[in-house]
């Protein structure tokens with residue numbers, strides 16, 4: 001066998017980015033994925049929308065579902081205020097291992113708690129394990145058919161408060177139709193679609209921002 005795509009991405013970061021400089025880590029991954037081999041990071045186009053929505057919220061607590069290699073973890077954590085906390089959940093241990101190293105290379109390990117496991121199992125444990133009362137911001141970027149059930153689970157576990165912002169990746173490609181139906185038809189959310197491109201391609205994709213109304 002040999003190296004995996006995530007391992008090659010990590011090598012590209014170690015070669016081309018500056019330790020402790022999150023922006024250089026982001027640029028190194030974007031360059032690698034645009035010019036060497038595609039990978040399923042949120043990417044630079046949708047990443048700019050993620051940045052602006054995140055800055056608008058300025059959250060104290062963030063939940064990310066789907067870490068992959070940590071690209072969006074770095075994008076989010078680099079913009080978070082001192083003392084704020086990001087919990088990121090990854091099911092795949094090989095992805096988690098690479099993500100830990102990329103997050104540490106960016107120097108953001110103090111803001112980030114990476115938890116390995118299934119979101120469905122971990123969400124009910126957030127309060128007891130991490131002392132989380134509410135999440136101010138949730139980035140959904142894991143398996144698309146988990147978006148809706150995990151959102152309902154966050155509601156049922158009392159982890160959303162009035163004003164919590166959910167931002168979901170890939171609502172067009174690969175698509176999350178059940179999730180869109182749920183947040184767009186529920187009186188408990190105010191949703192809007194940000195049209196963009198599938199990472200590193202010309203295909204359409206976009207982000208859905210949904211504000212929990214309590």
Ligand SMILES: Oc1cc(-c2ccc(F)cc2)cc2cccnc12
Nearest residue numbers: 040041042066141142143170173174
């Ligand atoms: O941003 C993403 C993109 C894709 C994707 C894979 C193959 C395609 F041909 C198109 C899109 C999958 C994801 C799975 C989980 C989280 N994000 C993803």
Ligand SMILES: [Mg+2]
Nearest residue numbers: 042141169170
């Ligand atoms: Mg994605």
